[in-house]
Amino acid sequence: MLSSYLFLQLVCIALFIYGIRLMNSPETAVGGNLIGALGMAGATIMTMLEAEVLTVGTVWAGLLVGSALGVWLASAVKMIQMPQMVALFNGFGGAASFMVATLTALQGGLNTFALFTSGLAIVVGGVTFSGSLVAAAKLHGLMKQRPVHLKGHNTYLWVSGFVMVLAVIGMTFQIGTPGLHAALLIIFSHLFGCVFTIRVGGADMPITISLLNSFSGVAGSVAGFALPNGALLVVVGSIVGASGLILTQIMCRAMNRTLLDILLGRTTVLPGSAAQTGSQAPLEPAPEGAPEPAQPDLPSWQEALCGAEKAAIIPGYGMAVAQAQLQVKQLAELLESRGAEVRFGIHPVAGRMPGHMNVLLAEVDVPYDKLCELDEINAFLEQADLAVIVGANDVVNPAAMEAEGTPIYGMPIIRADLAKNVLVCNYDTKPGYAGVDNSLYKMDKVHLLLGDAKDSLAELIAVLKGGTAERPDGPEQDAAPEESPAALIKAAQRVVIVPGYGMAVAQAQAQVKFLVDLLQSWGKRVEIAVHPVAGRMPGHMNVLMAEVDIPYELLLEMDQINDQFKDVDVVIVVGANDVINPAANTHEGTPIYGMPVLRASEARHVIVYNLDRSPGYSGVENTLYDMDHCIFVPGDAAVTLQALLEELRAAG
């Protein structure tokens, strides 16, 4: 029995290893994750067999409750909340481990080695649990993000560390009662974890989270030493520990800090004298330079933007705060549509956890081949004519190369300063987390567009859109007629109409019906897409359409039509708003986020006949209206549709 259990443990370990191996590419990673899950299921079941607890209700109840909570958390979490989610999970792992170690230690009959490792596991698990809770609270905004320095901060750490050492010794050599030692370890490890994490500031969280990630693995691993058949725990915990440690190293290197700095709370530097003078000295232009005012050969930012052929976009935590991912993506797409080559520069520590920017950009469907790491983007920037910085500060600060003695000196940065022109969409010009003034801001080729990144980017997008018409090389002749709704509809093969409550208010059903008949008589495929909540009651639109004799075969439900929108030439929206708002897929934190919507925005053209552009019931701006392929016709739908019908009839 024992040998077959050992064999199965090895099979599970092999599954985990293979699963992690597949994580090395986005194409295979989903499969790798599934294989890991399979290994975990196998490990759980066979351990239940081995421990002979298959008939124990407590175990089953624990598994079920835990699974249910896990499913709930995983589906409820929004992408923007991922850092605190990961922190919370780290904490749960640590908590489970210190509980296991406590149970084992109080079991009795353990040898010295097992007692020692149990004590150690309680320490690591307890620190992980309490530290992670503080980190999660900071990330979730329940606690202030800035570092908190208690009076006698280090004394707390030294005292609790000393007590823990004594308690571990006491437990190992069985001096006094094990229960007392366990209690001391639990109390002081929690104190230690809280005090240690409370001193870490928001921007150092990537390091802290990685470290706690590592701890959660180590805690499990060490707890495994004391258990019969603990090999699985030892091995897998150790892998997790190594993983967290690698991430910690990468983060530390990228932030130019040592782990010790973080642990000792040397996280912020006040914008003091050294930083100020240091960063300014090399950059301050000679006073005589002042007489030449705006150099005429330097292009305006509008010109720089429209003329860019190679552009780098550099996002930072500010992008996450402003929730400007979608605008960033639109900017990239607009630049690309003008023939520019666009790359995203991702600094390893941009954001609040490793890979934070990658996740946010992946969420808005930026292809990952465009996300470049430090070396890659710096090579690209040497030839780039434009760098757009979105909410990034320290990671693009050239002071890191020049200003000796400042905290960021020597830190690897994204060399936005190499690009011919730089647009900075940051909230203000205040120094970043490191407290060092950004010398980039003073360069001639840098244009500052301060304020909420979403607004600044909207300005860039507007310039790019407006600029398109000015381009002489565009095929102007056919551009003009194709833009009109009537011409678009005439040229279309397949048309889908999306009615909403606005149609009912405008009583425009008859016009919709005439439109359907007319288009069908021209041999076009016409359908009507009905969102489940369009209107004021279930099936509201269906009733209205039936009333004007539209055959029910033409009425499609959301699931039937949603995958086909990309094959549709023209979508005509009549008084529908929230139910076609793409923000439901992209704008986390808004009331409609996560709501299933008709993916009308995927059609080649969208023509909207709504009363005005104001948000719908949810109060969320409709991002569809601003898209390139969308034409907005304001006014009473019955009137505007009637005009369309007349135009179409005249044309036909």
Place this chain on the structure above:
Amino acid sequence: MREFVLVLAFVGAALLGHKLISEVPSLLHTPLMSGMNALSGITVVGAITATGLALATGSKLVGFVAIVLAMINVVGGFLVTDRMLRMFKSERGRNS
């Protein structure tokens, strides 16, 4: 002997893990971390074993809580990782 083997396994796994994880691109570091959250839920194995041992002494409650917490990690971790990984699309994937 048993202790020696376990320590050896610990060191070996750490080295292997180091090798494996170094190959994961920074693109996937967040899903990697949440995947590791899921794997750290392996403590559920320890929790089950410990609960089995503790049945006689009656400290079932601690075992129950440990199983719940570890299981949240396992299930939540794998699901969240899956959710995130599915968002990553290549240009080819996006256009097809």
